[in-house]
Amino acid sequence: MSRFASLEQLRAACRDLPDADQATAEAVSAREARLTKPSGSLGRLEDLTAWLAAWQGRNPPRLDRPEILVFAANHGVTAQGVSAYPSEVTAQMVANFAAGGAAINQLACLSGAALRITSLSLDTPTADFTKKPAMDETAFLDAVGAGYDEVSDDADLVVLGEMGIGNTTAAAALSAALFGGGGRFAGTGTGIDDQGLARKRAAIEKALERHKDALGDPLRAAACVGGRELAAILGACLAARHKHIPVLIDGIVSTAAVAPLKLLREDSLDHARVGHLSAEAGHGLLLDELGMTPLLDLGLRLGEGSGAAVALLVLRAALACHTGMATFEEAQISDKSS
């Protein structure tokens, strides 16, 4: 039995959100202003520390227990020839994660984060959404609930990633369902050729036409043209908000996964930052629609949470400066006002 019994119950949970702790953020910004550097010279690192504090409600904020949650699932739409790799690779990569051989294992280790992989019914792919809804309401709510339940109460940051052959098609379809524009969010994913990209766009357009009556509702759109791992990421992002835990989102797949939340409540992603701009073509377009600015732009196009895990190192840099630096008074350095 899922934590969410109906779409209406989930919708209510998506609208009932705690706010940031502004007083704590202001206290952190006040200390930041007294640190031994020209005012504002640590640029966006300064904002990141205040953002962490605002959502953790803690001064100073901490990164003692960050966790990377990777959700894996399979997609019926792969029957349309939309990925360069076969669906078996999803389970094979889950085995690789368990053995420590994937990119995200190295980045989790380096960034000092716990890594948890959750497989969602890998032997039961979603339906091919060019033909019918990817998930019925029960399957969708189960996946959202599974993601929600993965977030630890005592995590101080959650990084959201995924593994699922075919999921850049689901991400592009969901983005278009939410923001319009047919195949414009489609990119080459794992590296499909021009014919593959044409098949991907055609599959997306067919799905949008088939499900057009459902797409006005962001949650039904996510059930019709999303995927289990995208639904779980939505659930985890929502759980993190309810638990006052800041979130780092990864590339196009995890961004598309949480996008329905934004349409249900405008400020629902304020506790989240986008770790990086994926090289997957549609990610920048999607971020423009969401009004979100990525922290890094390194040309990554992997998924797994990899770009967000690299961005966690930047958050650590921000926090190290904030907590370790001396103030002007402590170091007896004359500041510009004295």
Ligand SMILES: Cc1cc2ncn([C@H]3O[C@H](COP(=O)(O)O)[C@@H](O)[C@H]3O)c2cc1C
């Ligand atoms: C070996 C391998 C490792 C991966 N790690 C993440 N992805 C990424 O690629 C997939 C999405 O691309 P598409 O929509 O083109 O299938 C997802 O599994 C995503 O996490 C991988 C893909 C492969 C092949």
Ligand SMILES: O=C(O)c1cccnc1
């Ligand atoms: O940006 C992403 O999330 C992405 C890009 C390519 C393949 N898989 C994921």
